[in-house]
Amino acid sequence: MRVLRESVSDSWWGVIILVTATLTLVSVMPAWRWVWSPEPRPVTYKITAASFLTQLDSMIATYWTGDLIEDIPLVHPPPGDIYLAAQRFRFFPVLELEMGRTYRLHLATTDSVHGFTFPLAQADLLLVPGSAAVVTLTPGVSGRYALQCSEYCGLEHSRMKGWVFVK
Amino acid sequence: MQHSPAAQRSAKAFSDSTAEVLSHALARELHGWVGLAVAALAVAGLLALVAVIVRTPVLRELFPWPWQDFFPKVVITHVDFSLIIWFLSILGALALLATARSTNGHPRWNILGRISLVLSFISSLLLLISVAFNLGEASLNNYVPVLTHPLFYAGLGGLAVGIAGVVLRLLRNLVPNDTVGPFEHGVAATGTTFLISLVCFCLAWTALPAWIEPALANERLFWGGGHVLQFVNTMLMLVIWWVLTEQATAWVIPHRLFVGALWSLAAVALSGVLFYGAFDIISLEHRVSFTQLFKFGLPIAPLIISFIIAIRLAIVRPLLADISALSLSLSLLLFAVGGILGYFLGVSDTRIPAHYHAVISGVNLAVMGMTFTLLLPLLQRPCPTPQAVRLSLLLYGGGQLVLSVGMFAAGIAGVPRKTAGLEQNLDTAVKYFYMVVYGAGGFIAIIGGIYFVYLTIRCLLSRRIGSR
Numbered sequence: 001m002r003v004l005r006e007s008v009s010d011s012w013w014g015v016i017i018l019v020t021a022t023l024t025l026v027s028v029m030p031a032w033r034w035v036w037s038p039e040p041r042p043v044t045y046k047i048t049a050a051s052f053l054t055q056l057d058s059m060i061a062t063y064w065t066g067d068l069i070e071d072i073p074l075v076h077p078p079p080g081d082i083y084l085a086a087q088r089f090r091f092f093p094v095l096e097l098e099m100g101r102t103y104r105l106h107l108a109t110t111d112s113v114h115g116f117t118f119p120l121a122q123a124d125l126l127l128v129p130g131s132a133a134v135v136t137l138t139p140g141v142s143g144r145y146a147l148q149c150s151e152y153c154g155l156e157h158s159r160m161k162g163w164v165f166v167k
Numbered sequence: 168m169q170h171s172p173a174a175q176r177s178a179k180a181f182s183d184s185t186a187e188v189l190s191h192a193l194a195r196e197l198h199g200w201v202g203l204a205v206a207a208l209a210v211a212g213l214l215a216l217v218a219v220i221v222r223t224p225v226l227r228e229l230f231p232w233p234w235q236d237f238f239p240k241v242v243i244t245h246v247d248f249s250l251i252i253w254f255l256s257i258l259g260a261l262a263l264l265a266t267a268r269s270t271n272g273h274p275r276w277n278i279l280g281r282i283s284l285v286l287s288f289i290s291s292l293l294l295l296i297s298v299a300f301n302l303g304e305a306s307l308n309n310y311v312p313v314l315t316h317p318l319f320y321a322g323l324g325g326l327a328v329g330i331a332g333v334v335l336r337l338l339r340n341l342v343p344n345d346t347v348g349p350f351e352h353g354v355a356a357t358g359t360t361f362l363i364s365l366v367c368f369c370l371a372w373t374a375l376p377a378w379i380e381p382a383l384a385n386e387r388l389f390w391g392g393g394h395v396l397q398f399v400n401t402m403l404m405l406v407i408w409w410v411l412t413e414q415a416t417a418w419v420i421p422h423r424l425f426v427g428a429l430w431s432l433a434a435v436a437l438s439g440v441l442f443y444g445a446f447d448i449i450s451l452e453h454r455v456s457f458t459q460l461f462k463f464g465l466p467i468a469p470l471i472i473s474f475i476i477a478i479r480l481a482i483v484r485p486l487l488a489d490i491s492a493l494s495l496s497l498s499l500l501l502f503a504v505g506g507i508l509g510y511f512l513g514v515s516d517t518r519i520p521a522h523y524h525a526v527i528s529g530v531n532l533a534v535m536g537m538t539f540t541l542l543l544p545l546l547q548r549p550c551p552t553p554q555a556v557r558l559s560l561l562l563y564g565g566g567q568l569v570l571s572v573g574m575f576a577a578g579i580a581g582v583p584r585k586t587a588g589l590e591q592n593l594d595t596a597v598k599y600f601y602m603v604v605y606g607a608g609g610f611i612a613i614i615g616g617i618y619f620v621y622l623t624i625r626c627l628l629s630r631r632i633g634s635r
Contacts (some may be wrong), residue, residue: 012423014374014421014423014424014427014471015423015424015426015427017428018424018427018431018467018468018471019431020436022431022432022434022435022467022468023431023434024465025437025463026435026438026463026464045559055262057492071265074238081240112380112382112383112599113379113380113383113449117275124451126449126450126454128449136190146427151454152307152308152309152382152383152385154240154382155266155305155306155307156449157307157382
């Protein structure tokens, strides 16, 4: 109590407490990041936009359900490797996944830099042209999940959203 | 027993001791900074009105602008005037007062102040010309949205140099001695943090790769420095809280604690400079490091200072009819609400603007209060009636509180940020309801803001008390 009282009076205690607390919090920032956001770092590999789109188109051609969600094909691929592209200003295609099955989601941008935030996979990634990231996910609860661009990419950025359905 | 000049001055009210050292030339310069600040708000208000016209089908045909891309440009200039120019002009005014107080009204490099003021005015005009002539492309990047045209960038650059000039004059005159008190230290720390933000902008500029597209280039150019500018706004508010607390409770925040708080914030902001060396500017780490700096570096100092002020207000219980006490209380409330909301943000929905509207209105309310209790009296202009001032503060503060809560709830419901009309996709009754709450709060806050601008401009344009 004496320290608290003195810190409110004009003693050096208050300054020491305040400065120490502030600088300690800042210096341990990386640790806080790890504690609060323990998502694993994604695996990345080099691609070209054309090669990635070829794999993506192949998946869509094979597993398209015949439905469109906001003019984007709804695809129901089997567990394993699945593909999703970020393009100004949409994510392509819409994925339909099965509860309790494990998928390796390959993500890439086919034009400019985009962000990818997907709470279902605990993912917050930066998608840079020429590189794809792989995120492993095993959806546990059915529902419709939004994924969003988290890096300003143009005037339509705020509306750049995609969907994943879990059944 | 002899008293030091600082001790003698502290026995007097802050505004009285400041008025004593404000020479005629410095008072004229102060008039210019306050005029620029209020003019920026007035322009921002007019641009907000234009934005409404642009989105209203019948009205927009009456005006001869191309409409497709005009709306975002108006929004961008509105943001830059209402957040950047408004706050930085107030920093200019406070830097002038701190310079006057630390030199007993006889600063060195005095001409620098007037040059800075003129440069800031011209730079603000360049921003306005850019939007009026529909120049460049709109970039709604964070913190400092821009029109991608050389004239607009020149305006921003000129403004940065202008404010840096008045800050450098303060630092040049701020030799540690008896005349440097907590207010002068606080403004010096705030000004230094502003200079740190400029260093961040410059480092970002040099680090941008050649292949980068304009949208991301602007985002990264203003990301780090923009975060540091929010430190500047917060510190500006803390300095004003110091003034308002003295006025409302006749008590000053403990000197060392206050000075330690302000300089520790400057030290935290300085660590942001290191991020440019540590991380690639296009990396996720670069982006996250500055948001982490916010979360862990910014809260402690305002938290402790606001806690101490709140205790003091609870003990003294000043009448809320008093302008200083009212603006201080509302500022504390809005800043606290905004700060708490900041820990529960989404990715790209209206929870983000809910957070920053609340914290920024906390800063605004402090500035509004100080305008009436310090700046206008120092300029010897007749102040509006306390009833009128109270009404503008209550309308603005109450409206912003409702707006922020409504917007935050709408964000949870899934309403995206930076969209209007059909783009908002208000497909559920819940979304619709919260956006109505947001709209009602915004309407009330706008009335309060317009009333504040009207009262202040009327005062600034009136004759000095005692002049014929």
